[in-house]
Amino acid sequence: MSATTIVPNAAPADEWHLPSRGRVAMFSLIIGESAIFTIFVVAYIFYIGKSLYGPTPKQVLEIPVFGTICLLSSSFVIWLAERALERNKIKLFGAFWALTLALGVIFLIDTGFEWHTLIYEKGLTISTNLFGTTFYSLVGLHATHVLFGIIGLSTVLIFTLLGKVREEHCERIQVLALYWHFVDAVWVVVFTVVYILGR
Amino acid sequence: MADQTFPIGGTLDLTPPRVAKKTFLEWMHEWVTTVDHKRIGLLYIWFSIIFLLVGGAEALALRIQLATPDSHFLSPDTYNRLFTMHGTTMVFLMGMPFLFGFANYIVPLQIGARDMAFPRLNAFSFWLTAFGGAMLYYSFIGGSGLYGVGNAPDVTWWAYAPLTSRAFSPGHGVDYWALSLIVTGIGTLGGAINIIATVLGMRCKGMTLLRMPLFAWLMLVVSGLLLITITPLTAAQVMLTIDRYLGGHFFDTQAGGSAVVWMHFFWIFGHPEVYVLVFPAFAIANEVIPVFSRKPIFGYPAMVAASVGIAFISLGVWAHHMFTVGMTSVDNTFFVLSTELVGVPTGIKIFNWLATMWGGKIRFKVPMLFLTAFLFQFLIAGLTGIILSIAPFDWQLHNSYFVIAHFHYMLVGAIVFAIFGGFYYWYPKVTGRMMSEKLGHWHFWLFLIGFHVTFDTMHFVGLMGMPRSIYNYDPSRGWGHLNMIISLGGAVQGIAVLIFAFNLIWSYYKGKEAGNDPWDAWTLEWSTSSPPPVYNYAVEPEVRSRRPLWDLKHPEDPDWSYE
């Protein structure tokens, strides 16, 4: 058997471009995750004001300005990190990446303090009323995603510190950054629904 | 039969593989740790065959109970558990794994790839699904905490709140049910992402989206649909679990929660899920009907557009499961319209299949027999679907045996028939041997007769006012004779499925050698050996049209001259 291809090659090989499977997969994951968040957000909005007993959001919720600023600015910082890696500035990349991670962790800690106050001082738990149920589920679902993001970011940071990250990993790191951008974007929605609409 | 060595070309390395004798443990280890898309595909398919038999056995037990009025074959608890498990099993552990099995095995071969985009994710997805299935069935022993006779969920597969709350369903049956669906749901999500990435990112040279086999197209659409349908279910199950374990109130009507919200969330998943299950049947029809009619699919772009159209419309029809819930007349009217609109792209599909057969030379081998029956039954299932979309008529038919008959016409008459056709079609590729035609005929005719006896009759007990999910009915209702006929048909179907299972095993050892391309087909998977080597293609193939093997076999009249 001769090693000819199945059909005579008409188009030159270099014209054949396919989308990156990593990006496609991440976009697919984001679509799926968006559907999950949509359901939780719809449930939250539907149950606004339907709790049979207190406390109400107006009584207990405070707007987490600091955490929000941290999380949203991290999206910009991670973009700077991506740009640095594209230009092969590994040290700069590492610095920005570590800053992103730090901002994410600060956000989580901020949420932790918020929950601590709510549970121990204001007496709102997940089983208190409909507001508690929907609030902790929605904010908790987002916080879980932040946590997964932080695990991913930390892994990359460790590799960076070990000197294993190079320019050729740009694509993979951008895919991960895509997830982080998604987590930030979701926060905008959650923030609007919980702290602005819901109050 | 085509020349056995014909379309091999450079795509195949002909050096004979080294065969080493393996111990059982080595063999097991190889299968458990495999990341090869073909093996994972087969694992999925074995998994679903097992659950097809289990779910079928459950159905037969239900039918024995219902065959006579006021029967005492099963206790009410057992009956309720069995039909809950039957529904859950058939949808999540039989239908969806079949979809992933076929997609895993065939999509990479059809698009000229060597594997799926993410082989490890692929294995992970399968094992999650398998774990979820095992967990669901473990509820039979573990449902009340490992003592007594167990406590499988008994809340129906749509599990309306608040019946699923701790107050009305103590024990762990519902927990196993919810957790198992979360776990299989994550597996499904992984599988769907993998298929999308594979189809979009792994196509061989020249295979533009509009040259992809329709099978791959439908798998792409179904995976896209899964992304946004399985996830709402996962979200709803998480809420249910929060309610049950953390004292949440999402569906707690005593604390202001809403039972209707669960219905919406469930059917936002539940209706597109029907299309998730039926698309693989379309996919198989799109391969088998053209090959056995000896004509290309009629109106390829319309078929693609219709599939995408059905997927989109299916996202806006869920509340037709809820016409009796007391929505406003305006809401009801909207969902009547959206539901009936599905009929348009569906009609296009049926007509295009008919047009594909029109003027062809139809070879009625077993796969084509099954797909012809598929067309016929899919037509009827679609028409009863139109009937059910008429909201006032649905007020009578909803939750009656008419509905059961309708969706079994879809799930068995269309989907299972197509899947059986797919088995007979691709079995030679997977094993290198043909399935027995003689046993295949027995299987087909018995199954066809059994199917019609059961499900045609079932429509009428529904019209006569028999609701679903009842373990018992009074003789005075006059449903007894028809139910006996339905149950007898069920037994005939059971025999047919056993013949099929026997055929699968028998043909593996005694079947006729198949060669690479026994059906004289046109898509890339038939250019490699049967069974295909681990790497699928020694040289990445290139295509210039939708039917690369047609081009090769008919150099005087290649498809690409018409593109």
Next chain:
Amino acid sequence: MNREWLRAPRRAAIATLSLLLFSCRAFAAGPQATPSIFAPASTPATDISHLAYFVLSVVAGIFIVVGGLLTYVVIRYRDRDAKDRREPAQIYGSNQIELAWTVIPILIVVVLFLTTARMIFAIQDAPKPPSALNVTVVGHQFWWEFRYPKLGIVTANELHVPLSSDKDPRPTYLKLLSADVVHSFWVPQLAGKTDVIPNHSNLTWIDPKHPGLYVGQCAQFCGVQHAKMLLRVYVDTPEQFAAWVKNEQKPGVQDPSVAAGRRIFETEACMNCHTIRGTAATGRFGPDLTHLMSRDTIASGAVPLNRQTLRQWIEEPDSMKPGVLMPAMKLNDQQLDELTDYLMTLK
């Protein structure tokens, strides 16, 4: 394979179909033992059955055309000559034809949609006449509670409504509530079903045109004994209905000869769940028993009511309806007899 292979089963199928359709159709007006949706006896059900005939004929038309085409294709284009290996003409598609079979279904959809929409509004938004009777239906796990707020009546499982006619329309409007899980109210000869959902009040209406007993049952799985959550609707002539109302409005009969049984009722746990007006028993978890003996059945329509079944029911409810929420009270034989005697007086 010869030509006959598809015909014989088809012919058999058509014969069976006609036979079965025939069996769904009731030819006598009024209540039937088999509650077929094609034996309507009330406006909503009648309207639906008319719509149903229309839809069925449209659908049958489509089936005959498309099914006929399929049959034709299967017979006409089957591969007759196994030796002739030439391929047929390769046709890739035709925009005109495909456009045609897109437009025709759209037209059919438009017709069906308009007919349906009209019917939805006609039934669902029907104006409520002042003469209408209001009944509140409360679904409980495995039984029905019926409350007539204006008449001050509470009863269970057997719904009495007045006969309605075109001259003297007396429709009954049912407000549907649930005490626990989702149920569904379905009496096929009277109206389509409407779900009975906790925390979500629903409305449906009937105007039965023939007197008699109509049967139905819960149509949404609601737990172990969903199957025996049966419904009985008695359509009474005006005189019968007036008599029934008069009797139901009275408090429970107080017959001194069965005082022992009454004492048992009031001292055992019976009174925690059941009400008998005129006694200390005001429980609301189980059916109101004030006029128990005015009913034909117990166990939500599952068992005919007589002394023997009543006694067995009190002794061991599970033996008649496994999974029922009423517990066995572990009474001795004498207590059972006395209690049964007492309940038998509650006419």
